[in-house]
Amino acid sequence: MTAALVVCASRVRADEKRIFEALERRAVPFERMDPRHLSAFAGAAGARPTVVLNREISCTRALYAAHTLEAGGATVVNSAAATRTCADKWLTSLALARAGLPVPRTALALTPEAALGALDEIGYPAVIKPLVGSWGRLVSRVPDRDVGATLLEYVAALPGPQSHVVYVQELVDKPGRDLRVAVVGGEAVGAGYRRSAQWRTNVSRGAETEYCEVTPELAKLATEAAGAVGAELCGVDLIEDAGGRPLVLEVNHGLEFAGLQRALGDRIDVAGHIAGHLLARAEQ
Template sequence: MTASDDARAPQEAMRDLPPSLAVIASRITVEEKRILDELDRRRVPYDVLDPRTAVFRLDRPRAPWSVALAREVSHHRSLTVARILEHAGVTVVSSARAIALCGDKLLTTLALQAAGIPVPRCLVTAVPQAALDALDDFGYPSVVKPLTGSWGRQVARLADRDAAEAVLELREALPDPQQRITYVQEYVDKPGRDIRALVFGTEVIGAVYRVSASWRTNTARDARTLPCPLTPELVSLVTATAAAIGPGAYGIDVLEDADGRLLVNEVNHTPQFRGAAEALDVDLAGRYVDYLTQQLVRN
């Protein structure tokens, strides 16, 4: 069987069957629309499951789907639904464990360090004041981040103690105790860019540079995307990173430090790929659905 035959096999196996796939999403962005369009093109039946209106009877732990794709924007809603569906025997892409790890920067860091993955130096304190006292030894500049969040929101660069005092005083006043847990990373002086690599299952689909004049290089903040070569070092790093999190579809953010070392910054379990799709000669929605339909055939 050729590679193209392999790609068509899940499509033919799923044709004209009742829906056994749920797409968990409360908001249909460009990425979700491209995934749904590709499912429609292949005639793969699916249901869109909106967590805001879904009701689960825990005394009836059954679900009509065998596989669910988690594309929910809310971390807490996504994790809740994934756990319930897995309890009912549904395979969730990516798993509840992966959502829990990727959605919490502390848990991500602990999992990657345990696997020997290089990450930026970091410190964590239960209250902001303790972080302030520790930063003189940790070093400036540094970056403070919320444990849960994306798109560079609520992330601040601390240039010196005066900046740290101002930012951490605001964090001290936040109402949620979890928001006062303070996660600080070293500031990595990257060369005006970072790397976003897409890994579906065990396969590295592609990578892009995200280039910006800002120190935050998120595409949500208008960073430009350019093709990034898949060097053996990069492929080995992001493959090991995905293995440390578990089976799933990931966007892995990698930093290059001044010495050229690669450090894994974050792992996204619902990767956006609009910018990457514009830069790469790869059908990313199609490859995403290839991976998804493989899970359907296995289940």
């Protein structure tokens, strides 16, 4: 790496293009690094101090790229520690609970057999989620004990020990929507409601995003959630319970904001805020 600012990304999606354009508008020199071509020796130092925006879509590569680049002296946004916490739903839940933030009732079971007891204690309907994953994939609604037992039989048959560790959460009776709040450098810069006819309200699954005003209460909860996991740039996902109280679902270290930006329109430029934060980090 020769530039003082590097964007680490194997795929250039609409979000990355917006970030590139925002940097170019500010005449900020940068280079793109494809982590699929990254290799490094333990103990090797970087050629110069570098700020790296980690936009790698693969969770595994994002984590190891962050560790590797930090070991070489780079400042990585987000840090390896924040990426590790956000990438694991249980570690995120622990960090949020430790910070005293409102979250859905959540449990971890180290075997599928123990998970059935956790489901019984949480009550039905409930949700089973993979520890690592995004876009709502493999998230299962559990309406009753019989369905839970059947799902857990499939979980027990999955290869790999991590697959047998089960993340269980109450199914919050949300009003057909959840919220995504973009947090950049400790500031809640924009928010949107995500609505869907399905119970999973992921944009990747067809949910529509609508503009949501960032109230002081919403900003406080989102920035505290980002701080709890140590993330400089993130998407904080919130869900409202039957009484309208927002709960923190998760914190996404790879802030995807295409749907949010459509909802924000000309009000807020998320990529511009990201570029400004990177420039400030590079000047420190």
